[in-house]
Amino acid sequence: xxxxxxxxxxxxxxxxxxxxxxxxxxxxxxxxxxxxxxxxxxxxxxxxxxxxxxxxxxxxxxxxxxxxxxxxxxxxxxxxxxxxxxxxxxxxxxxxxxxxxxxxxxxxxxxxxxxxxxxxxxxxxxxxxxxxxxxxxxxxxxxxxxxxxxxxxxxxxxxxxxxxxxxxxxxxxxxxxxxxxxxxxxxxxxxxxxxxxxxxxxxxxxxxxxxxxxxxxxxxxxxxxxxxxxxxxxxxxxxxxxxxxxxxxxxxxxxxxxxxxxxxxxxxxxxxxxxxxxxxxxxxxxxxxxxxxxxxxxxxxxxxxxxxxxxxxxxxxxxxxxxxxxxxxxxxxxxxxx
Numbered sequence: 001x002x003x004x005x006x007x008x009x010x011x012x013x014x015x016x017x018x019x020x021x022x023x024x025x026x027x028x029x030x031x032x033x034x035x036x037x038x039x040x041x042x043x044x045x046x047x048x049x050x051x052x053x054x055x056x057x058x059x060x061x062x063x064x065x066x067x068x069x070x071x072x073x074x075x076x077x078x079x080x081x082x083x084x085x086x087x088x089x090x091x092x093x094x095x096x097x098x099x100x101x102x103x104x105x106x107x108x109x110x111x112x113x114x115x116x117x118x119x120x121x122x123x124x125x126x127x128x129x130x131x132x133x134x135x136x137x138x139x140x141x142x143x144x145x146x147x148x149x150x151x152x153x154x155x156x157x158x159x160x161x162x163x164x165x166x167x168x169x170x171x172x173x174x175x176x177x178x179x180x181x182x183x184x185x186x187x188x189x190x191x192x193x194x195x196x197x198x199x200x201x202x203x204x205x206x207x208x209x210x211x212x213x214x215x216x217x218x219x220x221x222x223x224x225x226x227x228x229x230x231x232x233x234x235x236x237x238x239x240x241x242x243x244x245x246x247x248x249x250x251x252x253x254x255x256x257x258x259x260x261x262x263x264x265x266x267x268x269x270x271x272x273x274x275x276x277x278x279x280x281x282x283x284x285x286x287x288x289x290x291x292x293x294x295x296x297x298x299x300x301x302x303x304x305x306x307x308x309x310x311x312x313x314x315x316x317x318x319x320x321x322x323x324x325x326x327x328x329x330x331x332x333x334x335x336x337x338x
Contacts, residue, residue: 014268014292018106021296022113029110032057040177043322043329054325056317058176059086063215065175066090067155068163075160082167083175084315092306097219099302100228100295101266104219105209106248107299112216112265115206116248122202130203131250140211141263148214171335173320174328181332205248210263220262227284230259230270236279243270243280253280268292 035055042051059066066086073079073087080087093104105112123129132140158166166172186194200207209216230253232243243253249263253270266282271292274280282290310316328335 012272012292014272017292017296018267021107021299022116025108026110026113028057029060031055036176036180040180040329043325046326046330054318056085057089059083059318060089061179062086062175063090064151064155065167065172067151068158068167071155071158072160072163079315080164080167082173082318082320084318085310088306088310088315092303093219094222095306096299096302097222098226100290100299101223101226101264102216102220102262103266103295103299105216106265106267107296108303109209109216111213112206112209115201115209118198118201119203119205119207119248126203129205132204137250143211144213144217147212148217151214170328170331171337173324174332174335177329177332178335205250210249217262223264223266224260224262228266228282228290229284230264230266230280231283232257232259232280233278236276238276238279240275242273242275246270246273266295268295 032055035052036058038050038052039054041049062083063086065083066089069080069083069087070090093108096104096108106116119129131137155163167175171178182190197208197212204210232253234257237254239254241254244251244255246269247253248267248269249261249265251259251261251263253259268282271280271282282292282295284290307316
């Protein structure tokens with residue numbers, strides 16, 4: 001290790017920037033959730049409570065409907081008018097994943113943020129997180145791809161006519177309300193499962209994200225095409241293995257020259273803890289380094305640009321008459337998935 005630069009100059013602020021993005025996007029989703037709840041309650045109470053406009057961003061929580069609309073869009077060239085924000089957000093997140101790895105998961109996703117807070121709490125409380133045996137880890141990681149495959153098969157096997165009939169039916173129109181009511185009126189089984197996932201997430205890093213999230217599996221596969229990579233210089237590396245220890249995806253960063261895995265979320269934690277100057281960096285190509293501020297700016301510009309363009313062109317808001325919501329929302333419990 002003689003002649004190597006051991007100390008990196010300057011303070012790495014990548015994690016502060018990422019945490020700011022996580023907090024902002026979590027607060028945005030909480031605000032959307034509160035607005036949507038008030039919107040639903042207005043119709044449940046026949047107008048006795050305050051009315052607020054339905055926030056289109058709630059459709060980001062309808063990934064299956066977004067996939068259906070994406071298929072219709074690709075097949076017909078027309079973006080459906082029902083739940084358009086869902087497919088707009090899906091396209092934005094896929095674009096972010098193509099350019100900056102699975103950054104949606106570690107920079108924007110509110111579930112990913114809560115998951116990270118849980119395992120960090122577990123590490124601080126119990127001084128460690130637990131890692132599953134390799135055979136169990138690999139087997140469980142395949143589950144999210146299996147779930148993604150099932151959803152893609154289900155959507156792919158439906159014709160455009162069938163998709164439109166489903167989404168235009170009562171269940172499809174208030175699919176967002178059904179999603180909200182699932183969490184409002186949890187059954188015993190669902191509550192137990194969610195409680196178990198929360199407990200596992202405290203002890204195992206990103207349990208849901210790593211093993212069960214089909215959305216994460218989808219953006220992870222797209223990220224394999226990304227030009228952005230974490231790269232390591234063997235000449236500058238001092239073999240301290242701090243990067244591998246810090247990696248939430250449990251990747252052997254210290255043994256790789258280029259990190260190509262679909263599990264890499266572009267969180268930059270490995271870069272943040274590296275003490276050796278020029279040993280580890282995010283890059284587009286072998287030499288073009290991407291600083292954290294540029295990555296953050298790119299994510300923000302792309303997300304806001306896609307959403308802003310959709311709003312400007314009229315492809316953001318679902319235009320359904322209030323009387324339809326007034327008829328369907330109070331009867332939401334009557335509609336089951338076809």
